[in-house]
Amino acid sequence: MHIKPAAERALRRGHPWIFEDSIRDLSFEGQPGDLAVIFDQKDRFAAIGLYDPHSEIRVKVLQHDEPAKIGHDWFQKQLQKAIDRREPLRNSGDTNGYRLIHGENDGLPGLIIDRYAETLVMKLYSSAWIPHLHDLLPALAAVQQHERLVIRLSRALQNAVAFSGVLEDGQVLYGEPLTGPLSFHENGLTFQADVVSGHKTGFFFDQRENRARVRTLTKDADVLDLFAYSGGFSVYAAAGGARTVTSVDVSEPALAAAHQHMQLNTDIPQVASVEHETMAADAFEAMQRLQAQNKRYDVVIIDPPTFANAQSQVDSALRAYASLAALGGSLVKPGGDLVMASCSSRVKPEAFFRVVNEATPNRLIQQVKTGHALDHPVGFPEGRYLKCLFAKVVT
Numbered sequence: 001m002h003i004k005p006a007a008e009r010a011l012r013r014g015h016p017w018i019f020e021d022s023i024r025d026l027s028f029e030g031q032p033g034d035l036a037v038i039f040d041q042k043d044r045f046a047a048i049g050l051y052d053p054h055s056e057i058r059v060k061v062l063q064h065d066e067p068a069k070i071g072h073d074w075f076q077k078q079l080q081k082a083i084d085r086r087e088p089l090r091n092s093g094d095t096n097g098y099r100l101i102h103g104e105n106d107g108l109p110g111l112i113i114d115r116y117a118e119t120l121v122m123k124l125y126s127s128a129w130i131p132h133l134h135d136l137l138p139a140l141a142a143v144q145q146h147e148r149l150v151i152r153l154s155r156a157l158q159n160a161v162a163f164s165g166v167l168e169d170g171q172v173l174y175g176e177p178l179t180g181p182l183s184f185h186e187n188g189l190t191f192q193a194d195v196v197s198g199h200k201t202g203f204f205f206d207q208r209e210n211r212a213r214v215r216t217l218t219k220d221a222d223v224l225d226l227f228a229y230s231g232g233f234s235v236y237a238a239a240g241g242a243r244t245v246t247s248v249d250v251s252e253p254a255l256a257a258a259h260q261h262m263q264l265n266t267d268i269p270q271v272a273s274v275e276h277e278t279m280a281a282d283a284f285e286a287m288q289r290l291q292a293q294n295k296r297y298d299v300v301i302i303d304p305p306t307f308a309n310a311q312s313q314v315d316s317a318l319r320a321y322a323s324l325a326a327l328g329g330s331l332v333k334p335g336g337d338l339v340m341a342s343c344s345s346r347v348k349p350e351a352f353f354r355v356v357n358e359a360t361p362n363r364l365i366q367q368v369k370t371g372h373a374l375d376h377p378v379g380f381p382e383g384r385y386l387k388c389l390f391a392k393v394v395t
Contacts, residue, residue, distance in 0.1 A: 001018075001023060001025070001026050001027065001036050001037065001038050001039065001059070002023075002024045002025050002038070002039055002040075002041070003018055003022050003023055003024055003038060003046075004022050004023075004024050005041070006022070007019070007022035008040055008041065008046065011038065011046055011047055011061065011064065012046070012064075013380075014064060014379070014380060015061070015380055016049075016060065016061045016104040016107075016109045016379070016380060017057045017059070017060065017061065017104075017109065018036075018038065018049065018057070018058055018059035018061065019056060019057055019058065020056050020057075020058045022058075023058060029053060030051040030053065031051070031053070032051070032052055032053060032054065032126075032127040032128045032130065032131070033050055033051070033052075033127070033128045033129065033130060033131030033132055034050075034051040034128075035048055035049070035050070035051070035070055036048065036049050036050070036051040036058075036059045038059065038061075045065075045066070045067050046064070046065070047059075047061045047062075047063060047064045047065070048061075048062060048063045048067065048068065048070065049061035049062050049063070049109070050062065050109070050110070050126065050128035050129065050132070051128060052110075052126045052127060052128040054127055054156075054160060055126060055128075055156075057109075057126075060104075060109035060110050060126060060128060061109065062074075062078075062107065062108070062109070070132075071135050072135040072138060072139050073139075075132075075135055075136050075139035075140075076139035076142055076143055078106070078107050078108060079101065079108075079139055079140055079143045079144070080143045081106070081107070082100065082101050082102070082106040082107075082108075083100065083143055083144055085106075085374070085375075085377065086098065086100065086374060086375050088374060089374060089375060094185060094186075094187055094188040095185060095186050095187055095188075095208075096115065096116075096117045096184050096185050097114075097115060097116050097117065097184035097185065097186050097191065097193075097203065097205065098114070098115055098186075098205050098208070098375045099112070099113075099114050099115075099205050099206070099375040099376055100113040100114060100115045100120065100144065100375070101113035102375065102376050102377055103125070103383075104379060104380060104383055105376070105377045105378055105379035105380070105383045106377065106379070107379070109126075110124065110125040110126035110128065110129060111123075111124060111125070111126075111129055111136075112125070112201065113140070114195075114201040114202075114203075114205060115144075115146075116182045116184045116193055116195055116202070116203075117182065117183065117184045117185075118145075118146055118147040118148065119146060119147065119148040119149070119150065119175070119182055119195065120140070120144065120146045120148070120149050120150070121149075121150045121151075121152060121195045121201040121202065122140075122149060122150070122151050122152065123151075123152040123153070123154070123200070123201050124151070124152070124153055124154065124157055125154045125156075125157065126154075126157070127157055127160055130166065130167065137149070137173070146175075147175050147176070148172060148174065148175025148176060148178075149172070149173045149174055149175060150170065150171070150172055150173070150178070150195050150196060151167055151168075151169070151170075151171050151173050152169055152170065152195075152200075152201055153167060153168075153169040169197075170195075170196035170197050172196075178195070178196055181193055181194050181195075181202075182195055182202070183264070184203075186205075186208055186211075187208065187211075187212050187215075187236075189235055189236065189239060189265055189268075190261075190264045190265055191203060191230075191232070191235070191261055191264070192257070192260065192261070192264065203230070203232075204229070204232065205373075205375060205376070206343070206372070206373060206376045206386055207232060207233070207303065207341070207386075207388075208373055208375075209370065209373045210233075210339070210341065210370055210388045211232050211233055211236040212236065213368075213370070213390060214233055214236050214237055214240065214299070214301060214339060215236040215237065215239055215240035216240060217240065217299055217337050217339075217390075218236075218237040218238075218240035218241060218242040218298075218299055219240055219241035219242075220241060220242075220243050220298075221237070221240075221241075221242045221243060221297075221298035221299050221336075222242070222243055222244045222246075222296075222297045222298050222299075223237040223242045223244065223245045223246070223297060223298065223299045223300075223301070224246050224248070224290070224297040224299070224300045224301065224331060225237065225245060225246065225247045225248065225301045225303075226248045226283045226286070226287065226300070226301060226302045226303070226304075226324075226328070227248070227249060227283050227302065227303050227304045227305065228247035228248055228249045228254070228255070228258055228278075228303075229249055229251070229254045229257075229258070229303075230254050230257035230258050230261060231247050231254075231255075231257065231258025231259070231261045231262065232261075233301045233303060233339075234247045234258055234261075234262070234276070235258075235261050235262060235265055235271065237299065237301070238262060238265070238268075238270060238271040238274040238276065239265065239268055239270055239271055240270065241270045242270075242274055242299075243274070243275065244274065244275040244276075244277070245274055245275070245276050245277070246276075246277045246278075246279060246297075247276070247277070247278045247279070248278075248279045248281055248283055248286045249278075249279075249280065249283075250280065250281065250282050250283070251280070252280045255278040255279075255280055258278060259276065259278060262274070262276050283302070283304065283324070284323065284324070284327065287324075287327040287328065287331060288327065290331055291327060291330055291331060295331060296331060296332065296333045296336075297331055297332060297333065297336065298332075298333055298336040298337070299332075299336060299337045299339065300328045300329075300331050300332050300336070300337070300338050300339070301339045301340075302324050302325075302328045302338075302339065302340045302341065303339075303340075303341045303343075304320075304321075304324065304341075304342070304343075305343070306343050306344045306345075306385075307320050307321070307342075307344050307347070308344040308345075308346040308347055309346075310346070311346055313346070314344075314346050314347055314351075317344050317346075317347050318347065318351060318352075318355045321340075321342060321347075321352060321355050321356060321359075322355045322356070322358065322359040323359070324340065325338075325340060325355070325356040325359035325360055326359040326360060328340060329359070329360040329363055329364070329393055332393040333393075334393065334394060334395045335392065335393070335394070336392070336393050337390065337391065337392060337393065338360070338364065338389070338390075338391050338393050339388065339389070339390050340356055340388070340389050341386070341387065341388040341389075342386070342387050342388075343385055343386055344385065345382055345383075345384070345385035349369070349371070349384070349387040352387055352389075353367075353369060353387070353389055356389055360393070362394075363393050363394055363395075364389075364391035364392070364393060364394075365391065365392045365394055366391060366392040367389060367390070367391045368389070368390040368391070369387065369388070369389055369390075370387070370388045370390070371384065371386060371387055371388075372384065372386055
C-alpha cells in the first residue's frame with residue numbers, strides 16, 4: 001500500500017490512522033484484520049497496521065518505521081508497556097478500577113481494556129481486531145492476571161452483518177457469568193458498573209483525578225452536579241464533607257445509580273450525613289429554573305457529554321459550552337467554585353477555556369486547567385480530548 005504525501009508526513013510523526021482517501025494505491029482489497037504494509041514514495045517500509053475495509057479509517061497503525069512480526073509476542077510486549085505505565089495505580093492500594101489500555105494512545109488503535117477489580121472489560125471499535133483475538137487474549141493473560149474477561153463491541157461493530165454470531169456484546173469470554181453490577185474502588189470510594197450492557201464499558205474512569213480535586217473543595221458546601229450520570233462527582237463531593245449535593249441528569253436510571261453509589265459509601269461519615277437530592281431534567285433547563293428561583297451553590301460542576309462528533313459541529317459545541325458556563329457561573333455563590341469539563345476531542349483546549357472565560361467575563365480567578373490522567377495517556381494530537389477548568393467565581 002502507498003499513501004499520499006500528507007498522510008505519509010503524518011505517519012512519520014507517529015499518527016496511528018490511515019484514512020480511505022489517503023490511500024494512493026492498494027495491491028488488493030483486503031479483509032478485516034489483514035496486515036496492511038505501508039511503503040513510502042521510495043518503496044521503503046513505513047508502517048504496518050490492521051486493515052479495516054468497513055471503516056473510513058482503513059488502517060489502524062500498529063508499528064512505525066521498522067518491520068515487525070505482529071502476533072502473540074508483539075501484543076504481549078505492547079500490553080506490558082501499557083501496564084507498566086500504570087504501575088502507580090496498581091500500587092496505590094485504594095484504586096482497582098482504571099483504564100488498562102487506551103487504544104491508539106497505547107499503540108493499540110481501536111482497542112480499549114478497562115479493569116474493574118479482577119474483571120477486565122475489552123471493547124473493540126473495529127472488526128479488524130477479531131481475527132487477532134487468538135493471539136491477543138493469551139498475551140493479555142500472560143501480563144495481567146484476571147478472573148473474568150467481558151467483551152464489548154461498538155455499535156457499528158454490533159451491526160456488522162459479517163460478524164453476526166461470532167461475538168456478542170457483553171459476552172463473558174471466560175470466567176464466571178455475571179448476575180449483576182461489579183463493585184470496584186476508586187481512591188477509596190466504592191462504585192459499581194454494569195460492564196455487560198452499560199454505556200461504554202460501564203464507568204467513566206477518565207475523570208478520576210478531577211473527581212479527587214473536587215473532593216478537596218466541598219467541605220460544608222452546597223454542591224450542584226450537572227450531567228451527573230451515575231454520580232461520580234456527587235459521591236466525591238459528599239466524601240469531601242458537602243452539606244448538600246444535588247445531582248442533575250436527564251436519565252432517571254443514571255440518577256438511581258447515583259443514589260445507589262451514595263448508599264454504597266455510607267461507611268464514610270461525610271457521605272452518610274450528606275443531604276442528597278436528584279433531579280431528572282435537561283441540564284440547560286434545570287439551570288434556567290434554578291436561576292429563576294435565585295438558587296446559589298458553593299460548587300457547581302458541569303461535565304457534559306461530547307458536543308462535537310464532527311468538525312462541522314465545533315461551532316455549535318462552543319456555543320453550548322458558552323451557554324453552560326454563563327448559566328453555571330450565575331449559580332455559584334461569590335467566592336465559590338465552578339468546575340467545567342469538555343470531552344469533545346474536536347474542541348481544542350484553548351478554544352474551550354476561551355469561551356468559558358468569555359461567557360463569564362472577569363468573574364473567574366485562580367484558574368487551574370487539567371487534562372488527562374495517567375491511565376489515559378495522549379499519544380497523538382487527536383487523542384487529547386479531555387480538559388477541565390477549576391476556577392473561583394467572584395461577583
